[in-house]
Amino acid sequence: MLGTTRIIQSSDKPDLFSFKNIRLDFPILEEKVHGKQLVYLDSAATTQKPRVVIDTLRDYYEKCNSNVHRAVHYLGEKATRGYESSRKSIAQFINAEDVREIVFTRGTTESVNLVASSYGRTFLKPGDEVLISYLEHHSNIVPWQIVCNQTGAQLKVAPINDQGEIILEEFKKLLSPKTKIVSIAQVSNALGTINPLEKMIPMAHDVGAVVLVDGAQAASHMSVDVQKLGCDFYAFSGHKIYGPTGIGVLYGKAHLLEKMPPYHGGGEMILSVTFEKTTYNEIPYKFEAGTPNIAGAFGMQAALKYVSGIGLDNIAAYESGLLQYATLKLSRIPGLKLIGTAKNKACVLSFTLEGIHPHDIGTILDREGVAIRTGHHCAMPVMQRFGVPATARVSLGIYNNREDIDIFVEALLKVGEIFR
Amino acid sequence: MSLQELYQEVIVDHSKSPRNFGKIDRASHAEGYNPLCGDKVDVYVKLDGNRVKEISFKGNGCAISTASASLMTEFAKLKTIEEVRKVSDEFQSMITHEDYEPHMDIGKLAVFQGVREFPTRVKCATLAWHTLKSALKGREEIVSTE
Ligand SMILES: Cc1ncc(COP(=O)(O)O)c(C=O)c1O
Numbered sequence: 351m352l353g354t355t356r357i358i359q360s361s362d363k364p365d366l367f368s369f370k371n372i373r374l375d376f377p378i379l380e381e382k383v384h385g386k387q388l389v390y391l392d393s394a395a396t397t398q399k400p401r402v403v404i405d406t407l408r409d410y411y412e413k414c415n416s417n418v419h420r421a422v423h424y425l426g427e428k429a430t431r432g433y434e435s436s437r438k439s440i441a442q443f444i445n446a447e448d449v450r451e452i453v454f455t456r457g458t459t460e461s462v463n464l465v466a467s468s469y470g471r472t473f474l475k476p477g478d479e480v481l482i483s484y485l486e487h488h489s490n491i492v493p494w495q496i497v498c499n500q501t502g503a504q505l506k507v508a509p510i511n512d513q514g515e516i517i518l519e520e521f522k523k524l525l526s527p528k529t530k531i532v533s534i535a536q537v538s539n540a541l542g543t544i545n546p547l548e549k550m551i552p553m554a555h556d557v558g559a560v561v562l563v564d565g566a567q568a569a570s571h572m573s574v575d576v577q578k579l580g581c582d583f584y585a586f587s588g589h590k591i592y593g594p595t596g597i598g599v600l601y602g603k604a605h606l607l608e609k610m611p612p613y614h615g616g617g618e619m620i621l622s623v624t625f626e627k628t629t630y631n632e633i634p635y636k637f638e639a640g641t642p643n644i645a646g647a648f649g650m651q652a653a654l655k656y657v658s659g660i661g662l663d664n665i666a667a668y669e670s671g672l673l674q675y676a677t678l679k680l681s682r683i684p685g686l687k688l689i690g691t692a693k694n695k696a697c698v699l700s701f702t703l704e705g706i707h708p709h710d711i712g713t714i715l716d717r718e719g720v721a722i723r724t725g726h727h728c729a730m731p732v733m734q735r736f737g738v739p740a741t742a743r744v745s746l747g748i749y750n751n752r753e754d755i756d757i758f759v760e761a762l763l764k765v766g767e768i769f770r
Numbered sequence: 771m772s773l774q775e776l777y778q779e780v781i782v783d784h785s786k787s788p789r790n791f792g793k794i795d796r797a798s799h800a801e802g803y804n805p806l807c808g809d810k811v812d813v814y815v816k817l818d819g820n821r822v823k824e825i826s827f828k829g830n831g832c833a834i835s836t837a838s839a840s841l842m843t844e845f846a847k848l849k850t851i852e853e854v855r856k857v858s859d860e861f862q863s864m865i866t867h868e869d870y871e872p873h874m875d876i877g878k879l880a881v882f883q884g885v886r887e888f889p890t891r892v893k894c895a896t897l898a899w900h901t902l903k904s905a906l907k908g909r910e911e912i913v914s915t916e
Binding site: 708714730733739 | 772773774776777782785786806807808809810830831832833834836888890891894
């Protein structure tokens with residue numbers, strides 16, 4: 351559970367969290383790796399889970415497990431209530447107008463595929479255009495390539511500058527009445543860039559496009575208000591916001607979801623079935639065929655409650671301090687080049703070390719207990735844009751602190767020693 | 771297994787100054803790719819009968835994959851195709867089998883033994899060898915580790 355004295359006051363750093371306490375909420379941080387204390391710097395890949403989430407999953411299976419929306423018995427009713435209560439929490443978390451606008455999925459990837467398949471295949475025509483950016487994760491590229499191939503629509507890609515920011519003038523130039531769908535990450539997983547959606551979404555709406563926001567990397571770092579953003583769809587994953595894997599969300603404006611055909615067929619998504627005709631269920635159930643990840647929904651609710659308890663604005667402020675500290679420390683390392691230096695950035699630091707391949711950096715740091723990600727981060731176009739085959743990436747979460755960064759920098763110096 | 775055992779001096783040396791680096795014109799060629807880390811290697815071979823007359827590689831990879839390619843080219847030069855195949859199999863078994871027992875002397879290539887303890891790095895060490903095999907078959911195709 352959340353402690354009562356989360357916020358401590360100190361003269362020079364007002365409102366700084368007591369992150370010592372936050373770390374205690376995450377059992378995995380006690381683990382030793384190769385005999386060293388684990389320093390987890392790969393939260394953009396997946397976040398670690400607080401004890402409340404782990405306990406919620408266990409409690410669900412021990413005390414509640416049952417199928418949803420099907421049984422008259424006690425457990426079935428309890429599971430259904432919990433599942434729907436989670437949907438409500440998600441709606442509140444992103445400030446959706448209507449709880450029916452929240453569709454459970456397996457994660458961001460499935461959410462994007464759902465929109466691409468259902469909305470895209472229904473409404474895209476030859477000559478139409480889908481606009482994405484150079485910053486996108488493969489899961490916000492490939493589904494659009496597939497649907498463009500199927501429909502004859504064209505995929506357009508907004509370029510980025512040397513800092514890793516989308517060039518707004520170019521983005522605007524690529525928009526036209528042909529643009530039917532714009533799909534953009536709120537935060538880039540490879541570089542950490544926070545995109546100016548408050549400018550981009552109105553531009554897209556001006557030409558009549560619907561906008562999907564890939565919030566996979568954003569939801570855990572900043573407060574999200576889908577009504578204020580004005581996006582038509584918003585996708586995010588439970589496991590990147592301190593919740594379980596295998597559960598995620600697609601938010602969609604009700605009037606859009608209503609005119610979209612189902613994505614999968616099966617149980618749950620129907621009202622009645624005969625061999626002549628099937629009547630589909632209402633939204634959001636129309637999109638939730640089959641037995642869903644019920645435990646995941648419970649766990650996701652626990653995770654959202656946990657981060658809301660800390661406060662997304664507090665998290666954003668804390669992480670921004672950490673990012674500044676880490677950026678400063680890294681900038682002092684000879685031969686280190688930061689890839690992605692946007693003015694507006696989330697807690698992600700992608701970098702290369704002169705003469706040393708990221709893969710070697712990753713292995714050496716791992717032996718020091720420091721977990722970072724190396725590779726192309728499922729964003730190969732970004733790597734190509736910066737002319738590197740791969741980068742090393744540090745990404746931070748609420749349980750990280752300055753000491754983690756110091757240990758990481760220490761370990762980085764070892765890399766230099768081995769390759770001296 | 772320590773890092774020093776993985777990154778032995780020979781490996782660091784070959785990764786920093788790879789031997790037989792570059793393209794050979796009018797040679798058999800194959801391209802290897804490891805999508806996991808983006809490592810790419812091109813291997814070029816020219817045969818004289820069934821003997822490797824010239825061999826080189828080009829590429830962009832981590833220390834393990836670069837050193838492996840470099841040491842491989844050093845080794846394979848002037849060997850017969852049959853010898854190269856045998857050593858390639860021995861090398862593969864050395865870094866993938868936990869209870870590996872040497873069947874033959876593979877000289878300097880033994881420095882890669884430590885890779886066995888780093889499962890995420892096995893493919894880095896074998897990429898060049900897979901690619902060489904393919905070049906020897908004279909097939910122009912991309913070899914992928916996945
Ligand atoms: C920006 C972004 N979009 C989409 C995804 C895909 O999320 P998931 O794998 O949870 O479906 C990720 C995950 O790495 C991501 O970082």
